[in-house]
Amino acid sequence: MPRPSFACVHCGHSAPKRLGRCPACGEWNCFEPDAAPPSDPAGWGVARERARPLAEVPQSAEERFSSGSLELDRVLGGGFVRGSAVLVGGDPGVGKSTLLLQAANRVAEAGGTVLYLTGEESAAQVAMRGRRVGARSPRLLVATGTSLPGFAAEVAAHGPDLVVVDSIQTVAVPEVPSIPGSLAQVRECAARLTAAAKTGRHALALIGHVTKEGSVAGPRTLEHLVDAVLYLEGDRVQDYRLLRGVKNRFGSTGEVGIFEMTAGGLADVGNPSRYFLSRTANALPGVAVTPALVGTRTILVDVQALTARSGFGTPARRATGVDATRLAVLLAVLEKRAGLHVSGEDVFVATAGGVRLEEPSADLAVALAVASAFLDRPFPRDTAVAGEIGLGGEIRPCGPMEGRVEEAARLGFRRILVPAPGPRAGSGIEVVPVATVDEALERLEPRRTE
Ligand SMILES: Nc1ncnc2c1ncn2[C@@H]1O[C@H](COP(=O)(O)OP(=O)(O)OP(=O)(O)O)[C@@H](O)[C@H]1O
Numbered sequence: 001m002p003r004p005s006f007a008c009v010h011c012g013h014s015a016p017k018r019l020g021r022c023p024a025c026g027e028w029n030c031f032e033p034d035a036a037p038p039s040d041p042a043g044w045g046v047a048r049e050r051a052r053p054l055a056e057v058p059q060s061a062e063e064r065f066s067s068g069s070l071e072l073d074r075v076l077g078g079g080f081v082r083g084s085a086v087l088v089g090g091d092p093g094v095g096k097s098t099l100l101l102q103a104a105n106r107v108a109e110a111g112g113t114v115l116y117l118t119g120e121e122s123a124a125q126v127a128m129r130g131r132r133v134g135a136r137s138p139r140l141l142v143a144t145g146t147s148l149p150g151f152a153a154e155v156a157a158h159g160p161d162l163v164v165v166d167s168i169q170t171v172a173v174p175e176v177p178s179i180p181g182s183l184a185q186v187r188e189c190a191a192r193l194t195a196a197a198k199t200g201r202h203a204l205a206l207i208g209h210v211t212k213e214g215s216v217a218g219p220r221t222l223e224h225l226v227d228a229v230l231y232l233e234g235d236r237v238q239d240y241r242l243l244r245g246v247k248n249r250f251g252s253t254g255e256v257g258i259f260e261m262t263a264g265g266l267a268d269v270g271n272p273s274r275y276f277l278s279r280t281a282n283a284l285p286g287v288a289v290t291p292a293l294v295g296t297r298t299i300l301v302d303v304q305a306l307t308a309r310s311g312f313g314t315p316a317r318r319a320t321g322v323d324a325t326r327l328a329v330l331l332a333v334l335e336k337r338a339g340l341h342v343s344g345e346d347v348f349v350a351t352a353g354g355v356r357l358e359e360p361s362a363d364l365a366v367a368l369a370v371a372s373a374f375l376d377r378p379f380p381r382d383t384a385v386a387g388e389i390g391l392g393g394e395i396r397p398c399g400p401m402e403g404r405v406e407e408a409a410r411l412g413f414r415r416i417l418v419p420a421p422g423p424r425a426g427s428g429i430e431v432v433p434v435a436t437v438d439e440a441l442e443r444l445e446p447r448r449t450e
């Protein structure tokens with residue numbers, strides 16, 4: 001079989017010739033020559049060390065150092081690891097450079113030497129961002145350019161503790177004929193950079209762009225080369241950002257870091273429940289609160305709804321943070337099982353901060369927010385709710401409730417509605433099992449105008 005010499009820049013699918021359309025991912029005109037042989041970072045073919053019993057191999061103490069951000073450290077599994085590579089992906093403009101420039105500065109302020117290598121922006125642009133986030137450490141060094149060998153010389157000269165490459169799609173080695181960002185270049189550069197991190201004992205952070213399909217642009221193979229893959233997510237209109245770990249050889253992958261984009265950069269959101277709650281002194285119609293699982297963390301989130309008599313034609317339904325199809329189902333359940341005639345209403349539902357609620361346990365909060373708005377009867381502000389709603393209007397169990405009950409109690413809620421039978425009462429909070437939507441609706445307060 002001939003050696004594949006072309007590869008899709010999106011998914012890495014190899015082919016012996018340039019194909020018009022990639023059979024693997026369906027993209028058009030995406031094949032690039034992939035002729036360059038990969039470098040030999042592992043010294044393959046040269047016996048460097050004989051095999052020996054695993055039990056006799058001395059353990060190297062995993063050398064970690066803090067990124068200076070509790071949220072980033074949490075997702076990294078306790079901080080950057082020397083000799084390892086982490087890939088930070090995310091949509092354009094989401095804040096990848098900001099996150100890593102801040103981390104770079106904090107590492108430098110803590111006494112480390114940091115090299116920030118950028119092929120994306122000029123040094124002046126990085127300096128401008130640096131001023132914005134208050135990066136002033138003299139040990140934070142910036143180099144601009146796109147030549148990887150040029151950067152390698154800087155790394156050798158300074159012996160840094162942390163190297164940030166912004167972004168992996170802009171650097172290139174001259175031996176590979178294709179352009180920066182192509183599969184061959186990205187793979188080669190990443191392989192050389194990770195090998196250099198292993199020998200140089202520094203931690204390496206690579207920034208990578210994400211394609212519209214959601215994978216780090218260029219090669220999917222990049223994810224295999226690095227030790228950890230983190231994705232920074234968030235709506236550019238909303239201020240909060242979630243950093244999710246999707247792969248981590250040195251820590252758990254369920255972790256989520258929560259940040260707020262401010263004028264001074266990304267700030268840790270230390271108490272996310274408070275951030276996603278818009279608690280007012282008085283209960284307002286159209287609001288219900290649910291403890292939602294974001295990564296491994298339970299966070300209390302406000303669900304807000306507004307209903308208004310539709311003018312004409314098909315009523316409008318808009319959902320932010322809640323799945324639109326799920327909303328349609330819940331509206332049908334309210335109409336049929338609870339007798340609320342919402343079918344002729346425009347319905348708007350949004351979560352505070354636009355945080356995405358992906359679990360079925362958010363159903364009850366959505367239904368109660370809509371019902372509360374429609375009936376103009378507030379839902380008690382001291383009560384949180386969690387439960388999946390079945391098509392018969394029954395409240396179904398949806399996973400363990402203990403963490404949710406605890407978080408609601410911690411935030412000062414006095415009561416929580418949960419699917420029957422529900423956990424035993426949490427400390428300092430009344431746990432009320434409910435079997436149907438009707439039962440939950442009975443908790444709505446009277447109209448304030450009455
Ligand atoms: N003064 C400011 N106040 C608040 N937010 C700001 C301010 N300046 C920039 N931002 C935010 O920072 C974002 C840009 O951050 P950054 O350049 O780190 O993103 P990026 O992911 O590196 O983008 P790219 O993909 O273009 O490299 C903007 O989209 C905006 O949300």
Ligand SMILES: [Mg+2]
Nearest residue numbers: 096097120166
């Ligand atoms: Mg950037």
